[in-house]
Amino acid sequence: MKTKTLYRQSVFPCEIDRVYSLLKNLSTLQCIAIPYAAFEPQTKSDDIEWYPGQTITFRFKIFGIIPYGIHTINVIEFSKEGIYTNESNTHVPMWNHRIQLIDNKDGTTTYSDEVEIGAGWKTIFVWMWAKCFYAHRQKKWIRLLER
Template sequence: MKTVEIEHDYAVPAERLWALVTDYDALAVVMAGIVSFDGLPEGRTRTGQSFDLMVSLFGKLPPQPYHMEVVLCDDDAMVLRSSEKGAGVKSWEHCLTVTPTAQGSRLTDRIEIDAGWMTPIFARWAKFLYRARHKPRLRILGLDK
C-alpha cells in the first residue's frame, strides 16, 4: 500500500471549485488526452453511486474494465471519497477535499493504492495524473491568464 497526496490552490471560492471537481463532464474534460472513459455517469457525484466503466490511457492502450463506488459525497463538508479498482489496481482509495483559503480554495487529493508489486509504478502514475488535472481546471475556471 502506498499513499500519494497532491494539493493545488485556486483563486476561486471553495463552492465553485467543489462544483467543478464533483462533475463527471468536467472530469472527462480535465482528463482529455490522458484517460478516456466509456460509461462515465452524467451529472455530479452522489453518495452510493456504483458503476463499471472502461478506461483507456492516452487513447492508445486497449480499454480496461474499471469499477468505482462513491462512498461519500458531502456537499457541506466538501469531501468526496471513492473506492476504485481495475486496470491492474487491486484498490485505489481516493479522498478529495476542498477547503477555503485566504486566496480562494485548496484541493487536496489523497490516494491509497494497492497494486501488488506494481504499487510503486501506480503511485508515480497517480502523481502524474492528479498533477495533470490542474492546468485544465485553471482553464475551465478562467484562471489561465
C-alpha cells in the same frame, strides 16, 4: 497488500461553490483527465450523478488509447467538504481517492487529492503514473477555472 499513497494540493482561483459544482459533472472528470486517461461510462453518461452509495463503471484507457480494463468507482462520501471513493479496475485492485476542499474565504479554494494505490508488484509503476496524472489534473483544473 502493500500500498503507496500520493498527496497533491493546489489553490484554485475561485470560490468553493464553483469547484464543487464542477466536481458533480462527469464532463469535468473527462476534461481534466485527458490526455493521461479516458473514462467512458458503461451506462448513458447523462444518467450519472455522484452520490454516496453509488457505483459507476467505466471503460478506462491510459493516454486515451490503451485499454486498461473496467474501472469501478464506489462513492462513499460526496459533499462540499470532501469526496471519498473506493475505486478499482482490472489491473489495479485498490485506488482509494479522497478529494478535500477548503474554502479560503478570499475567493480561492484549497483542493487536495490523496490516493492510496494497491496493485501488487505493479504498485510502484502505477503510483509513478498517478503522480504525473494528479499533477496534470490539478493544472488542468486551474486552467479550467481561469476561463
